[in-house]
Amino acid sequence: MDLVELLQQAQRLTNETKMDTEMPRVERTISQVLQATQELHSRVTQTGTNDLQAHILLGSKGVDLPILSQKLESLSARKSFEPLDPVTDTDVQGYLKNERENAILSVIEETNRSIFEAVERQKWRCVYAEWGEEKEVLLNALVGPRPGIFPELQRQTVRTTMADNPQPYSRLLDDIQKQYAERIKAYNEANIQGTHRENLVATFAKLSEKFDDEHVQEMWGVLEYMADVTPMVRSTDPIHTRQTAPQFVQQARTYLERRYKTYMNSVVQKNLLVAARGGVPNTYNLVSSYVGVNFYQPRSLVGLEDISEGKPLWPLIYYSLRSGDLGAAIQFLKEAGVCPDLLKLMMLQKRGDTETPTSKIETSLKLDYNNKLRICNDPYKKAVFAIVLTCDPHDGHVELMRTIDDFLWLQLSILRLNENRHYDIEQLTYPGLQSLILDKYGENYFNAREKAPLYFQVLALTGQFESAIEFLSRTEANRAHAVHMAIALNELCMLGTPSSVQAPLLSCEPDDPAPMKRLNLVRLIVMYAKCFELTDTAQALQYYYLLRNFKDPKGGNVMLNCVCDLLVENSDDQMLALVFGHEDQTDPGHLFGGIFSEFTNLDCDQYTLAGKVGDELAERSNFESAIRLYFIAGQLDKALRLACSLISQVVHQQQRPGSLRERLCDVITRLDRALAVRKTDLESHILTTYTMLTQLMRFFNLVHAGQPRLASDVLAKNRLIPANTAEVDECVGNLKRMGPDIIRVLPDVMLAAMDIIYDEYVKTKGNARQASEYEEEASNEALEAILRHLRGRAKALTNMAASVPYRMPNQTNQRLVQLEILMH
Structure with missing residues (x-):
């Protein structure tokens, strides 16, 4: 590859790396590139060293690190934390269910909270009420301060309308009440005599x-x-009879119809010229005249149907029914010649024909009523159909309801008395009305x-x-x-x-x-x-006599309970004489006169009533009044029991004018007079207790009168107190056979007897000193014998106090021992 091709490739790579952004390109020099390369090399070399060390360490333990790395990469935690079933983003049903449950829970929580708050308020209200009552009771029970506690307090008299001496609520009968009471008395007398x-x-x-x-x-x-x-x-x-008998409904309708008929007569009489009344005086002519008066003006006929000779038909029929004459209504309907089905149904109703089936006619008329008459402008026609068919109780017929009598008569007229006809949904029953x-x-x-x-x-x-x-x-x-x-x-x-x-x-x-x-x-x-039983007791008893057939929950006669309550609250001599009468002097125990004796046809007489009142008074601890009632009832045994109880409470007291002890003297006199007549039906221990208490009353009378010798003779005669130590056992035995009333007064009797002995001892000893100084011939030995006898009697009293099987008061024992010691 020559340099030209290498340059072209470099330019191509440069063009490919260009980005369509506004960010500036980063240009590095050769030295900067070299420095970055060295840093990257150092990091890679270091990581490789660590991996090599890890391979050497895990390899020594038999672990293949590359295979382990592949297995770890194949693991995925995604499926472990994701739901198995896919969940849709929008779950309307679940959302509504959740909202419904939340709403129910919120209502329950709110209800619970409101109930809890209501109960809490009620609880505190009751607590505050009870606290208020308790505070009122405590304040009423507080005793007012003594005058010396607040000497600087200035008292001010406040005017009040309350009487200083309040009397029981009772008043005289007024004129109307007196007239009623006279009729009640005459009615009761006729009942007692058995007349009509x-x-x-x-x-x-x-x-x-x-x-x-x-x-x-x-x-x-x-x-x-x-x-x-x-x-x-x-x-x-x-x-139940009133709810099932149709006669009460008929009576109410007839009463309203007669009263409305009287009203129509008055209207016609005031407008004779317009009414043009004539012919036979019957309901037909009366209704015709009344309608002529009411619909005299032409504008009053607007909206009415079937008008003939200036008089609308349906008001004639309606007012005939309103005055209670179904025959007049039928006559008006016949003359008009309309609604033959309605005429037939009314004729069947007038004859009282229950055998002829009327359901078909009624169904047809009801269909006409529901389809046409509901929107009819003639209110009288609609009311006539509703009355004859006894339907549509929800329509108030407000156009015709001028008084409450009209409304009540209409409701009584559409009553459905036959409860078996359940197919008629729109019906008004008697309980419904x-x-x-x-x-x-x-x-x-x-x-x-x-x-x-x-x-x-x-x-x-x-x-x-x-x-x-x-x-x-x-x-x-x-x-x-x-x-x-x-x-x-x-x-x-x-x-x-x-x-x-x-x-x-x-x-x-x-x-x-x-x-x-x-x-x-x-x-x-x-x-x-109750308002006049104190001022007009005779009249009140006449009213109570009307309750003779009623029974209380215990089976007692309510009349007797009322009279008993009256006498319990007012048991003075005047009231007793008014109710029971006076005692016959020639025949003791027999009463004559009295209001209660007039009621001769009762199951009980006045003596039974007196016993009942006496028992009630005895339960209320009013023993004095109870004794008087037992005298009237002739129950001497109960009178003796109560008399013994009262005498034992006051026998040791000094008699004062008007005191209970003085009043008991009259009771004792009356009991003695009654016991002189009969004693056979009385219990012996009650008679013995009464006799002993009367003797003790005589004993204390002598003690208070300053006659100790006669008082001592009374005790010696009745063998209640020992005269010497040899008689202690005998007297204790006598006490065991006596009632608790004697035991109650025994401490007072023993103290009185010891005081008599001590006074006699002191007096005798004083006489002995006077004899030794002035009368040298007197015998000191005789006086000493008397003193020894008195000390013996005192010793017998203390021995008896220790021997009786009853717990004597500590003060009594201390006093007896003290006086005995003073005699030595």
Whole structure:
């Protein structure tokens, strides 16, 4: 190769290495190229040396380094850290699932957190309430400071409306309540005598005419009309009977129809010239005249159909139905000659024909109603079809609803009484109407607070007597009427009452149909009679007599419980004489007069009642009043037990005027007089205890009167305290046979006896000194014998205190020993 070819190749290589960039080319000199070559050579030589050393080292161990290098190069970590199955970039289903689970978890977490916070708040609210009650109890229990603690405190009198001496809440009956009470008393007397009892609903309705209150008369009128149905018996449940019997629905409709008929008459009488009333006075002519008055102006006929001689047909039919005359409606429809199917159905309904099938006619008319009449401009025609077919309860027919009576009558007219016809989806049932009035609309819709009579009438006309009476009883002005309405309905077996007399005023049983409630007549009468049982006790007992057939959870008579509670709270002599009468002086133990003796047809008499009241008073630790009641009941054994308990508490006290001890003296006198007549049916140990306590009472009376010798004779006669040490065992044996009431007073008796002995000892010893100084002839030996006898009696007392099988008080033992020591 010559130099020319070598130059061409070099130029070619130079051209191939040129780059289309703006970077400048690097030009090196020969010295720089030589230097770079040497550095590269040195690095290659060094790496080769290391590889040679590695070959020598691994070869000595039997490892072939080139083969090892090839194996290491063939290894790849890529497949070990990559998923086996390919994962798509967009997984919509997995994303939605994840989001759904996150949403559920977030809702659960939020709910848990809110529940926890609510429980925490409720817990602290209850804790604060309990703390508040405890603080109030503690503050009420604190005793006020003594006057000397805050001497600089200036007290200021604050005026108050509260009475200084508060009296139990009781008031006199007003005029209306007195008139009601007189009728109740007459009704009870007729019941006791077994004569014919009057209808209380009719009696009270007639009585309401004297109250000069139009609203009260209307309420009683509604109740009287609704109660004028077939009499019921007590064996049936009034609630279930009322829900299944169609007569209550019919009574409500008839009442509203008669009232509207009266209204139409009044309108016609005010417009006789326009009404042009004539012919036979019947519903047909009345409706014709009424429609003529209402549609006298031509503009009132706009939108109405089938107008003949200036009178629209469908208002004539509607107002005939509204006034309760189906025959008049049929006559108007016949004369018009329209809607033959509707005419046929109305004629079947008037005849009460249940055998002729009407389903085909009803289906055809309902199709016409749904397809055409729903968009009809004549509201009267649409209302007539809805009433005859008893359908479309959701249409309020607001064009025709001018009063609540109109609305209620329309709802009662479209009721579906036959519950077996389930194919009719759009139907209104009796419970449905009741729920609509009571639950959906309620008191706010009817403005019940200001229009209480109106709301009462709506509830009563829908058969909800219990809810109506309970609502009426909330106000003071209507409470008397509500109570007597409940009484009158209960006497007719038409009031639903709960199974337990302890139920709330308004409640419901588990098997009661919604929304029916039960009225607790017992609670209502007791709340009413409590207001005047102290001022008019005789009238209150007449009301309690109405509860004689009710039983409490223990099976007791509710009437007796009420009278018992009255006497427990007010057991003074005047009240006892009023209820039980006075004792016959010629026949002790027999009472004459008294209010309770008038109720002769009860299972118990006044003596049984007195025993019941006495037991209740004894349980409340009112022993004095209980003893008086046991005297009336003739239960001397119980009177003796309580008398012994009371005497043992005060027998050692000094008698003061008006004290319990003084009052017990009268009780003892009366008991002694009664025991003189009979003792045979009394337990011996009770009689023994009573006799011993009366003797001890006489003993302490003598001690306090300053007659120690007579007092000592009383103890010696009853062998309660030993006269010497030989009688200790005998007296201890006597104590074992006596009751605990004697043991309770034994320490006081022993202290009193020891004081008598010590005083006599001191007096005798003083006489001995006087005798030795002034009367030299007196015998000191006789006085010393008396002193020895007194010391023996004191020793017997201390021995008895140590021998009795009862724990004597330490102070008693110390006092006895101290006085005995002072005698030596």
